[in-house]
Amino acid sequence: MSEYELYNAPQSTCSQRVRYTLHAKGLRFVEHKLDLFRGDQLKPDYLAINPNGVVPALVHNGTSVLDSSVIMEYLEDIHPEVAPLRPSDPLKVAEMRAKMRYIDEVPTPAVRVPSYNLAFLPHYQAMTEEEFLAVCESKPLRREFLLKMGRTGFPKAEMDEALGRLQRGVGRFARWLDESGGPFVLGRTLSLADIAIMPVIVRMDDINLGYLWASSPAVGRWLDLIRETDAFAATYYHGSLLTEKYPHLQSLKTTAA
Structure with a gap:
Protein backbone atom coordinates (compact mmCIF):
# COMPACT_ATOMS: atom_id res chain seq x y z
CA MET A 1 0.00 0.00 0.00
CA SER A 2 1.25 3.48 -0.86
CA GLU A 3 1.72 5.94 1.99
CA TYR A 4 -0.63 8.34 0.22
CA GLU A 5 -3.73 7.49 -1.77
CA LEU A 6 -5.77 10.29 -3.30
CA TYR A 7 -9.39 9.68 -4.27
CA ASN A 8 -10.37 12.49 -6.60
CA ALA A 9 -11.79 13.51 -9.98
CA PRO A 10 -9.76 15.13 -12.77
CA GLN A 11 -12.09 18.12 -13.28
CA SER A 12 -12.92 18.67 -9.60
CA THR A 13 -11.59 22.05 -8.51
CA CYS A 14 -11.16 20.86 -4.93
CA SER A 15 -9.26 17.81 -6.17
CA GLN A 16 -6.98 20.05 -8.21
CA ARG A 17 -5.98 21.96 -5.07
CA VAL A 18 -4.82 18.80 -3.36
CA ARG A 19 -3.08 17.36 -6.40
CA TYR A 20 -1.12 20.60 -6.75
CA THR A 21 -0.10 20.57 -3.07
CA GLY A 26 7.17 16.22 -4.31
CA LEU A 27 5.09 13.58 -2.50
CA ARG A 28 4.41 10.38 -4.36
CA PHE A 29 0.85 9.15 -4.23
CA VAL A 30 -1.50 6.67 -5.83
CA GLU A 31 -4.31 8.48 -7.62
CA HIS A 32 -7.76 6.93 -7.79
CA LYS A 33 -9.83 8.76 -10.41
CA LEU A 34 -13.52 8.66 -9.58
CA ASP A 35 -16.19 9.08 -12.26
CA LEU A 36 -18.66 11.35 -10.52
CA PHE A 37 -21.39 10.91 -13.13
CA ARG A 38 -21.23 7.14 -12.69
CA GLY A 39 -21.68 7.71 -8.97
CA ASP A 40 -18.31 6.34 -7.87
CA GLN A 41 -18.31 8.81 -4.97
CA LEU A 42 -21.57 7.33 -3.67
CA LYS A 43 -20.55 3.68 -3.67
CA PRO A 44 -20.25 1.99 -0.27
CA ASP A 45 -16.48 1.48 -0.51
CA TYR A 46 -15.90 5.20 -1.06
CA LEU A 47 -18.51 6.30 1.48
CA ALA A 48 -16.57 4.25 4.01
CA ILE A 49 -13.64 6.58 3.25
CA ASP A 67 -11.92 18.38 2.89
CA SER A 68 -9.48 19.95 0.45
CA SER A 69 -8.47 22.87 2.70
CA VAL A 70 -7.93 20.52 5.63
CA ILE A 71 -5.88 18.15 3.48
CA MET A 72 -3.69 20.99 2.24
CA GLU A 73 -2.96 22.15 5.79
CA TYR A 74 -2.42 18.56 6.92
CA LEU A 75 0.23 18.01 4.26
CA GLU A 76 1.93 21.22 5.37
CA ASP A 77 1.74 20.10 9.03
CA ILE A 78 3.51 16.80 8.39
CA HIS A 79 5.98 18.11 5.77
CA PRO A 80 6.69 21.72 6.80
CA GLU A 81 10.31 21.51 5.71
CA VAL A 82 9.57 20.42 2.12
CA ALA A 83 8.67 23.30 -0.23
CA PRO A 84 7.02 25.33 2.59
CA LEU A 85 3.60 26.70 1.66
CA ARG A 86 2.81 28.47 4.93
CA PRO A 87 4.56 31.49 6.51
CA SER A 88 6.52 31.12 9.74
CA ASP A 89 5.01 34.26 11.29
CA PRO A 90 1.77 33.35 13.16
CA LEU A 91 0.16 36.63 12.11
CA LYS A 92 0.88 35.87 8.46
CA VAL A 93 -0.51 32.37 8.95
CA ALA A 94 -3.70 33.89 10.36
CA GLU A 95 -3.87 36.22 7.35
CA MET A 96 -3.41 33.30 4.98
CA ARG A 97 -6.13 31.27 6.67
CA ALA A 98 -8.56 34.19 6.64
CA LYS A 99 -8.01 34.54 2.90
CA MET A 100 -8.54 30.82 2.41
CA ARG A 101 -11.84 31.04 4.30
CA TYR A 102 -12.97 33.85 2.01
CA ILE A 103 -12.00 31.79 -1.04
CA ASP A 104 -14.01 28.85 0.28
CA GLU A 105 -17.02 31.04 1.09
CA VAL A 106 -17.27 33.26 -2.01
CA PRO A 107 -15.58 32.38 -5.31
CA THR A 108 -15.30 28.60 -4.86
CA PRO A 109 -19.05 27.88 -4.53
CA ALA A 110 -19.89 30.63 -7.03
CA VAL A 111 -17.91 29.06 -9.86
CA ARG A 112 -19.99 25.87 -9.55
CA VAL A 113 -23.07 27.62 -10.95
CA PRO A 114 -21.70 28.50 -14.42
CA SER A 115 -19.72 25.24 -14.44
CA TYR A 116 -22.87 23.17 -13.99
CA ASN A 117 -24.95 25.24 -16.40
CA LEU A 118 -22.35 25.16 -19.16
CA ALA A 119 -20.81 21.72 -18.79
CA PHE A 120 -22.78 19.34 -16.59
CA LEU A 121 -26.42 20.24 -17.28
CA PRO A 122 -26.78 18.08 -20.44
CA HIS A 123 -25.97 15.01 -18.34
CA TYR A 124 -28.90 15.75 -16.04
CA GLN A 125 -31.21 16.75 -18.88
CA ALA A 126 -30.78 13.28 -20.35
CA MET A 127 -32.35 11.80 -17.22
CA THR A 128 -36.01 11.35 -16.46
CA GLU A 129 -37.40 13.47 -13.64
CA GLU A 130 -37.49 10.40 -11.40
CA GLU A 131 -33.86 9.57 -12.18
CA PHE A 132 -32.79 13.14 -11.51
CA GLY A 153 -30.43 24.75 -15.33
CA PHE A 154 -29.93 27.67 -13.03
CA PRO A 155 -32.08 30.65 -14.04
CA GLN A 167 -16.45 39.48 -9.83
CA ARG A 168 -16.20 40.45 -6.17
CA GLY A 169 -13.93 37.50 -5.51
CA VAL A 170 -11.61 38.51 -8.34
CA GLY A 171 -11.62 42.09 -7.09
CA ARG A 172 -10.66 40.98 -3.60
CA PHE A 173 -7.96 38.70 -5.01
CA ALA A 174 -6.52 41.53 -7.11
CA ARG A 175 -6.45 43.74 -4.02
CA TRP A 176 -4.53 41.07 -2.11
CA LEU A 177 -1.91 40.95 -4.87
CA ASP A 178 -1.62 44.73 -4.84
CA GLU A 179 -1.37 44.98 -1.04
CA SER A 180 1.24 42.21 -0.78
CA GLY A 181 3.32 43.66 -3.60
CA GLY A 182 2.95 40.35 -5.45
CA PRO A 183 3.49 38.34 -7.37
CA PHE A 184 1.61 35.99 -5.01
CA VAL A 185 -1.16 36.45 -2.45
CA LEU A 186 1.21 36.89 0.49
CA GLY A 187 4.03 38.50 -1.44
CA ARG A 188 7.08 36.92 -3.01
CA THR A 189 6.40 33.33 -1.96
CA LEU A 190 3.71 30.89 -3.10
CA SER A 191 1.38 29.84 -0.29
CA LEU A 192 -1.65 27.67 0.35
CA ALA A 193 -3.82 30.72 -0.31
CA ASP A 194 -2.60 30.81 -3.91
CA ILE A 195 -3.29 27.10 -4.31
CA ALA A 196 -6.75 27.54 -2.79
CA ILE A 197 -7.85 30.08 -5.39
CA MET A 198 -5.91 28.57 -8.31
CA PRO A 199 -8.65 26.16 -9.53
CA VAL A 200 -11.25 28.93 -9.47
CA ILE A 201 -9.17 31.23 -11.67
CA VAL A 202 -8.18 28.37 -13.98
CA ARG A 203 -11.83 27.28 -14.28
CA MET A 204 -12.98 30.84 -15.00
CA ASP A 205 -10.37 31.20 -17.71
CA ASP A 206 -11.39 27.82 -19.16
CA ILE A 207 -15.10 28.70 -19.44
CA ASN A 208 -14.63 32.18 -20.92
CA LEU A 209 -14.87 34.22 -17.73
CA GLY A 210 -11.35 35.61 -17.89
CA TYR A 211 -12.78 38.97 -18.87
CA LEU A 212 -13.70 39.44 -15.22
CA TRP A 213 -10.08 40.38 -14.46
CA ALA A 214 -9.45 42.41 -17.61
CA SER A 215 -8.92 45.51 -15.48
CA SER A 216 -6.61 43.68 -13.06
CA PRO A 217 -3.46 42.67 -14.97
CA ALA A 218 -1.83 41.38 -11.77
CA VAL A 219 -4.27 38.45 -11.84
CA GLY A 220 -3.18 37.54 -15.35
CA ARG A 221 0.48 37.75 -14.36
CA TRP A 222 -0.23 35.56 -11.32
CA LEU A 223 -1.93 32.96 -13.52
CA ASP A 224 1.03 32.92 -15.90
CA LEU A 225 3.41 32.29 -12.98
CA ILE A 226 1.26 29.47 -11.60
CA ARG A 227 1.11 27.82 -15.02
CA GLU A 228 4.90 27.88 -15.26
CA THR A 229 5.34 25.73 -12.15
CA ASP A 230 6.13 22.03 -12.48
CA ALA A 231 3.28 21.21 -10.11
CA PHE A 232 0.77 22.86 -12.43
CA ALA A 233 1.61 20.63 -15.40
CA ALA A 234 1.42 17.53 -13.21
CA THR A 235 -1.89 18.65 -11.68
CA TYR A 236 -3.63 19.63 -14.90
CA TYR A 237 -2.98 16.52 -16.95
CA HIS A 238 -5.13 16.14 -20.08
CA GLY A 239 -8.79 15.88 -19.18
CA SER A 240 -8.56 18.14 -16.12
CA LEU A 241 -10.05 21.14 -17.92
CA LEU A 242 -13.73 21.24 -18.79
CA THR A 243 -12.92 22.25 -22.37
CA GLU A 244 -10.91 19.03 -22.71
CA LYS A 245 -13.79 16.93 -21.39
CA TYR A 246 -16.65 18.72 -23.15
CA PRO A 247 -15.88 19.67 -26.79
CA HIS A 248 -18.85 22.04 -27.05
CA LEU A 249 -17.21 24.28 -24.46
CA GLN A 250 -14.06 24.45 -26.56
CA SER A 251 -16.10 25.59 -29.54
CA LEU A 252 -17.74 28.28 -27.41
CA LYS A 253 -14.31 29.45 -26.27
CA THR A 254 -13.08 29.58 -29.86
CA THR A 255 -16.17 31.52 -30.89
CA ALA A 256 -15.71 33.98 -28.01
CA ALA A 257 -12.10 34.54 -28.99
Whole structure:
Protein backbone atom coordinates (compact mmCIF):
# COMPACT_ATOMS: atom_id res chain seq x y z
CA MET A 1 0.00 0.00 0.00
CA SER A 2 1.25 3.48 -0.86
CA GLU A 3 1.72 5.94 1.99
CA TYR A 4 -0.63 8.34 0.22
CA GLU A 5 -3.73 7.49 -1.77
CA LEU A 6 -5.77 10.29 -3.30
CA TYR A 7 -9.39 9.68 -4.27
CA ASN A 8 -10.37 12.49 -6.60
CA ALA A 9 -11.79 13.51 -9.98
CA PRO A 10 -9.76 15.13 -12.77
CA GLN A 11 -12.09 18.12 -13.28
CA SER A 12 -12.92 18.67 -9.60
CA THR A 13 -11.59 22.05 -8.51
CA CYS A 14 -11.16 20.86 -4.93
CA SER A 15 -9.26 17.81 -6.17
CA GLN A 16 -6.98 20.05 -8.21
CA ARG A 17 -5.98 21.96 -5.07
CA VAL A 18 -4.82 18.80 -3.36
CA ARG A 19 -3.08 17.36 -6.40
CA TYR A 20 -1.12 20.60 -6.75
CA THR A 21 -0.10 20.57 -3.07
CA LEU A 22 1.08 16.96 -3.29
CA HIS A 23 3.07 17.68 -6.45
CA ALA A 24 4.50 20.95 -5.07
CA LYS A 25 5.87 19.03 -2.11
CA GLY A 26 7.17 16.22 -4.31
CA LEU A 27 5.09 13.58 -2.50
CA ARG A 28 4.41 10.38 -4.36
CA PHE A 29 0.85 9.15 -4.23
CA VAL A 30 -1.50 6.67 -5.83
CA GLU A 31 -4.31 8.48 -7.62
CA HIS A 32 -7.76 6.93 -7.79
CA LYS A 33 -9.83 8.76 -10.41
CA LEU A 34 -13.52 8.66 -9.58
CA ASP A 35 -16.19 9.08 -12.26
CA LEU A 36 -18.66 11.35 -10.52
CA PHE A 37 -21.39 10.91 -13.13
CA ARG A 38 -21.23 7.14 -12.69
CA GLY A 39 -21.68 7.71 -8.97
CA ASP A 40 -18.31 6.34 -7.87
CA GLN A 41 -18.31 8.81 -4.97
CA LEU A 42 -21.57 7.33 -3.67
CA LYS A 43 -20.55 3.68 -3.67
CA PRO A 44 -20.25 1.99 -0.27
CA ASP A 45 -16.48 1.48 -0.51
CA TYR A 46 -15.90 5.20 -1.06
CA LEU A 47 -18.51 6.30 1.48
CA ALA A 48 -16.57 4.25 4.01
CA ILE A 49 -13.64 6.58 3.25
CA ASN A 50 -15.66 9.79 2.93
CA PRO A 51 -19.27 9.66 4.20
CA ASN A 52 -19.89 13.09 2.63
CA GLY A 53 -19.80 11.50 -0.82
CA VAL A 54 -17.63 14.20 -2.38
CA VAL A 55 -14.05 14.41 -3.57
CA PRO A 56 -11.25 14.64 -2.68
CA ALA A 57 -10.27 12.31 0.13
CA LEU A 58 -6.68 11.58 1.09
CA VAL A 59 -5.85 8.28 2.74
CA HIS A 60 -2.56 8.49 4.62
CA ASN A 61 -1.27 5.15 5.88
CA GLY A 62 -4.82 3.84 5.98
CA THR A 63 -6.44 6.86 7.69
CA SER A 64 -8.76 9.25 5.85
CA VAL A 65 -8.22 13.00 5.79
CA LEU A 66 -11.18 14.93 4.35
CA ASP A 67 -11.92 18.38 2.89
CA SER A 68 -9.48 19.95 0.45
CA SER A 69 -8.47 22.87 2.70
CA VAL A 70 -7.93 20.52 5.63
CA ILE A 71 -5.88 18.15 3.48
CA MET A 72 -3.69 20.99 2.24
CA GLU A 73 -2.96 22.15 5.79
CA TYR A 74 -2.42 18.56 6.92
CA LEU A 75 0.23 18.01 4.26
CA GLU A 76 1.93 21.22 5.37
CA ASP A 77 1.74 20.10 9.03
CA ILE A 78 3.51 16.80 8.39
CA HIS A 79 5.98 18.11 5.77
CA PRO A 80 6.69 21.72 6.80
CA GLU A 81 10.31 21.51 5.71
CA VAL A 82 9.57 20.42 2.12
CA ALA A 83 8.67 23.30 -0.23
CA PRO A 84 7.02 25.33 2.59
CA LEU A 85 3.60 26.70 1.66
CA ARG A 86 2.81 28.47 4.93
CA PRO A 87 4.56 31.49 6.51
CA SER A 88 6.52 31.12 9.74
CA ASP A 89 5.01 34.26 11.29
CA PRO A 90 1.77 33.35 13.16
CA LEU A 91 0.16 36.63 12.11
CA LYS A 92 0.88 35.87 8.46
CA VAL A 93 -0.51 32.37 8.95
CA ALA A 94 -3.70 33.89 10.36
CA GLU A 95 -3.87 36.22 7.35
CA MET A 96 -3.41 33.30 4.98
CA ARG A 97 -6.13 31.27 6.67
CA ALA A 98 -8.56 34.19 6.64
CA LYS A 99 -8.01 34.54 2.90
CA MET A 100 -8.54 30.82 2.41
CA ARG A 101 -11.84 31.04 4.30
CA TYR A 102 -12.97 33.85 2.01
CA ILE A 103 -12.00 31.79 -1.04
CA ASP A 104 -14.01 28.85 0.28
CA GLU A 105 -17.02 31.04 1.09
CA VAL A 106 -17.27 33.26 -2.01
CA PRO A 107 -15.58 32.38 -5.31
CA THR A 108 -15.30 28.60 -4.86
CA PRO A 109 -19.05 27.88 -4.53
CA ALA A 110 -19.89 30.63 -7.03
CA VAL A 111 -17.91 29.06 -9.86
CA ARG A 112 -19.99 25.87 -9.55
CA VAL A 113 -23.07 27.62 -10.95
CA PRO A 114 -21.70 28.50 -14.42
CA SER A 115 -19.72 25.24 -14.44
CA TYR A 116 -22.87 23.17 -13.99
CA ASN A 117 -24.95 25.24 -16.40
CA LEU A 118 -22.35 25.16 -19.16
CA ALA A 119 -20.81 21.72 -18.79
CA PHE A 120 -22.78 19.34 -16.59
CA LEU A 121 -26.42 20.24 -17.28
CA PRO A 122 -26.78 18.08 -20.44
CA HIS A 123 -25.97 15.01 -18.34
CA TYR A 124 -28.90 15.75 -16.04
CA GLN A 125 -31.21 16.75 -18.88
CA ALA A 126 -30.78 13.28 -20.35
CA MET A 127 -32.35 11.80 -17.22
CA THR A 128 -36.01 11.35 -16.46
CA GLU A 129 -37.40 13.47 -13.64
CA GLU A 130 -37.49 10.40 -11.40
CA GLU A 131 -33.86 9.57 -12.18
CA PHE A 132 -32.79 13.14 -11.51
CA LEU A 133 -34.60 13.28 -8.15
CA ALA A 134 -33.03 9.97 -7.16
CA VAL A 135 -29.58 11.39 -7.92
CA CYS A 136 -30.36 14.49 -5.84
CA GLU A 137 -31.48 12.42 -2.88
CA SER A 138 -28.30 10.36 -3.06
CA LYS A 139 -26.03 13.40 -2.60
CA PRO A 140 -25.17 13.98 1.08
CA LEU A 141 -23.76 17.52 0.49
CA ARG A 142 -25.06 18.54 -2.97
CA ARG A 143 -28.78 17.69 -2.71
CA GLU A 144 -30.10 21.24 -2.39
CA PHE A 145 -27.65 22.58 -4.98
CA LEU A 146 -28.84 20.10 -7.62
CA LEU A 147 -32.51 20.60 -6.75
CA LYS A 148 -32.08 24.34 -7.20
CA MET A 149 -30.49 23.77 -10.61
CA GLY A 150 -33.13 21.27 -11.71
CA ARG A 151 -33.14 19.75 -15.18
CA THR A 152 -33.52 23.15 -16.86
CA GLY A 153 -30.43 24.75 -15.33
CA PHE A 154 -29.93 27.67 -13.03
CA PRO A 155 -32.08 30.65 -14.04
CA LYS A 156 -30.59 33.95 -15.15
CA ALA A 157 -30.98 35.46 -11.69
CA GLU A 158 -28.87 32.66 -10.16
CA MET A 159 -26.25 32.98 -12.90
CA ASP A 160 -26.09 36.76 -12.45
CA GLU A 161 -25.68 36.36 -8.69
CA ALA A 162 -22.87 33.82 -9.17
CA LEU A 163 -21.10 36.05 -11.68
CA GLY A 164 -21.41 38.94 -9.26
CA ARG A 165 -19.82 36.88 -6.51
CA LEU A 166 -17.04 35.86 -8.87
CA GLN A 167 -16.45 39.48 -9.83
CA ARG A 168 -16.20 40.45 -6.17
CA GLY A 169 -13.93 37.50 -5.51
CA VAL A 170 -11.61 38.51 -8.34
CA GLY A 171 -11.62 42.09 -7.09
CA ARG A 172 -10.66 40.98 -3.60
CA PHE A 173 -7.96 38.70 -5.01
CA ALA A 174 -6.52 41.53 -7.11
CA ARG A 175 -6.45 43.74 -4.02
CA TRP A 176 -4.53 41.07 -2.11
CA LEU A 177 -1.91 40.95 -4.87
CA ASP A 178 -1.62 44.73 -4.84
CA GLU A 179 -1.37 44.98 -1.04
CA SER A 180 1.24 42.21 -0.78
CA GLY A 181 3.32 43.66 -3.60
CA GLY A 182 2.95 40.35 -5.45
CA PRO A 183 3.49 38.34 -7.37
CA PHE A 184 1.61 35.99 -5.01
CA VAL A 185 -1.16 36.45 -2.45
CA LEU A 186 1.21 36.89 0.49
CA GLY A 187 4.03 38.50 -1.44
CA ARG A 188 7.08 36.92 -3.01
CA THR A 189 6.40 33.33 -1.96
CA LEU A 190 3.71 30.89 -3.10
CA SER A 191 1.38 29.84 -0.29
CA LEU A 192 -1.65 27.67 0.35
CA ALA A 193 -3.82 30.72 -0.31
CA ASP A 194 -2.60 30.81 -3.91
CA ILE A 195 -3.29 27.10 -4.31
CA ALA A 196 -6.75 27.54 -2.79
CA ILE A 197 -7.85 30.08 -5.39
CA MET A 198 -5.91 28.57 -8.31
CA PRO A 199 -8.65 26.16 -9.53
CA VAL A 200 -11.25 28.93 -9.47
CA ILE A 201 -9.17 31.23 -11.67
CA VAL A 202 -8.18 28.37 -13.98
CA ARG A 203 -11.83 27.28 -14.28
CA MET A 204 -12.98 30.84 -15.00
CA ASP A 205 -10.37 31.20 -17.71
CA ASP A 206 -11.39 27.82 -19.16
CA ILE A 207 -15.10 28.70 -19.44
CA ASN A 208 -14.63 32.18 -20.92
CA LEU A 209 -14.87 34.22 -17.73
CA GLY A 210 -11.35 35.61 -17.89
CA TYR A 211 -12.78 38.97 -18.87
CA LEU A 212 -13.70 39.44 -15.22
CA TRP A 213 -10.08 40.38 -14.46
CA ALA A 214 -9.45 42.41 -17.61
CA SER A 215 -8.92 45.51 -15.48
CA SER A 216 -6.61 43.68 -13.06
CA PRO A 217 -3.46 42.67 -14.97
CA ALA A 218 -1.83 41.38 -11.77
CA VAL A 219 -4.27 38.45 -11.84
CA GLY A 220 -3.18 37.54 -15.35
CA ARG A 221 0.48 37.75 -14.36
CA TRP A 222 -0.23 35.56 -11.32
CA LEU A 223 -1.93 32.96 -13.52
CA ASP A 224 1.03 32.92 -15.90
CA LEU A 225 3.41 32.29 -12.98
CA ILE A 226 1.26 29.47 -11.60
CA ARG A 227 1.11 27.82 -15.02
CA GLU A 228 4.90 27.88 -15.26
CA THR A 229 5.34 25.73 -12.15
CA ASP A 230 6.13 22.03 -12.48
CA ALA A 231 3.28 21.21 -10.11
CA PHE A 232 0.77 22.86 -12.43
CA ALA A 233 1.61 20.63 -15.40
CA ALA A 234 1.42 17.53 -13.21
CA THR A 235 -1.89 18.65 -11.68
CA TYR A 236 -3.63 19.63 -14.90
CA TYR A 237 -2.98 16.52 -16.95
CA HIS A 238 -5.13 16.14 -20.08
CA GLY A 239 -8.79 15.88 -19.18
CA SER A 240 -8.56 18.14 -16.12
CA LEU A 241 -10.05 21.14 -17.92
CA LEU A 242 -13.73 21.24 -18.79
CA THR A 243 -12.92 22.25 -22.37
CA GLU A 244 -10.91 19.03 -22.71
CA LYS A 245 -13.79 16.93 -21.39
CA TYR A 246 -16.65 18.72 -23.15
CA PRO A 247 -15.88 19.67 -26.79
CA HIS A 248 -18.85 22.04 -27.05
CA LEU A 249 -17.21 24.28 -24.46
CA GLN A 250 -14.06 24.45 -26.56
CA SER A 251 -16.10 25.59 -29.54
CA LEU A 252 -17.74 28.28 -27.41
CA LYS A 253 -14.31 29.45 -26.27
CA THR A 254 -13.08 29.58 -29.86
CA THR A 255 -16.17 31.52 -30.89
CA ALA A 256 -15.71 33.98 -28.01
CA ALA A 257 -12.10 34.54 -28.99
